[in-house]
Amino acid sequence: MPAPTMEMFIDMCVMCVQANWEHIPSYESGASLYLRPVLFGINPQLGIKSAKDVMFAVMASGVGTYSGGKSLTAVSAVMSRNYDRAATYGSGGYKLGANYAQSLHAYNLAHKMGYRELLFLDSATHSHIEEFGSSNFFGIKHGCYITPNSPSVLPSITNKSLRKVAEEFGLKVERRTIFVDELETFEEVNSCGTAVVITPISRIDDKATLESGTITREYKYSETCGPISEKLYNRIVGIQKGLEEDTYGWCMFVNDPK
Missing domain, CATH: 3.20.10.10 (D-amino Acid Aminotransferase, subunit A, domain 2)
Known part of the structure; x- marks a missing residue:
């Protein structure tokens, strides 16, 4: 699949953060804004073959601690x-x-x-x-x-x-x-x-x-x-x-x- 350049990847992440600025958790909360880049094919095809056209997107979500509990809990x-x-x-x-x-x-x-x-x-x-x-x-x-x-x-x-x-x-x-x-x-x-x-x-x-x-x-x-x-x-x-x-x-x- 075609891949984004490093510059495009970074620019997209920055744009995503800025577009979701109001959703960034406060520093004191210990939470964070989690970014998830995704790349998927968008060719209109049923056959099993590599996509020539792709969509690159970056999603953002406010998240707390992964486990929902105290950090470093065994x-x-x-x-x-x-x-x-x-x-x-x-x-x-x-x-x-x-x-x-x-x-x-x-x-x-x-x-x-x-x-x-x-x-x-x-x-x-x-x-x-x-x-x-x-x-x-x-x-x-x-x-x-x-x-x-x-x-x-x-x-x-x-x-x-x-x-x-x-x-x-x-x-x-x-x-x-x-x-x-x-x-x-x-x-x-x-x-x-x-x-x-x-x-x-x-x-x-x-x-x-x-x-x-x-x-x-x-x-x-x-x-x-x-x-x-x-x-x-x-x-x-x-x-x-x-x-x-x-x-x-x-x-x-x-x-x-x-």
Whole structure:
């Protein structure tokens, strides 16, 4: 599909913010204006082929905290051994609605069983970590920030930003294969993404199937956010809120349209 240029992308985001200026939550509320860029084909066709004409749009919505609760509240997770988020050599590394649709059934099952997060494994062998249903995985141990390196994992800008900050704090950053058995060696485990930045994981259950009532193995972590993860979180959020110096040039100021 034809893609917008970087300049067009940024200009559209700025225009969207200015058009929704009155809906920007107050600074004190802790809420934010969430932007969602979308690109979809608009050719009048029934055949299965790539669209030549596309529409690029940016939607805005005021949002509170993603979980509706206190930030950095630790949650439980379960592995998905009999449902896959994306196929090996498939489209998992791209921001496509289809990737989320494929995970919804398994995600709903996990939620009904009381889990807040669902951890997907590689579809070929189910032996190593890929990512959570809507966010990336990273773990902390021995002064290292470790996150999966897989072509079927969505490249998260939040994960990338956290890696930069981790290096700033003197942590070694590793992007590599993480086998399931390595979960027991982590000091801190988190999911990370745009909406939450970091969600600490207190427990990961492993079961033969998602529907099974038997837990074959349980990986336990702290019931609160780990000290290193909390430090990373505070640095990212501090930059976002203008409380700390943006030494990376990440922030863009948008002028009041009036």
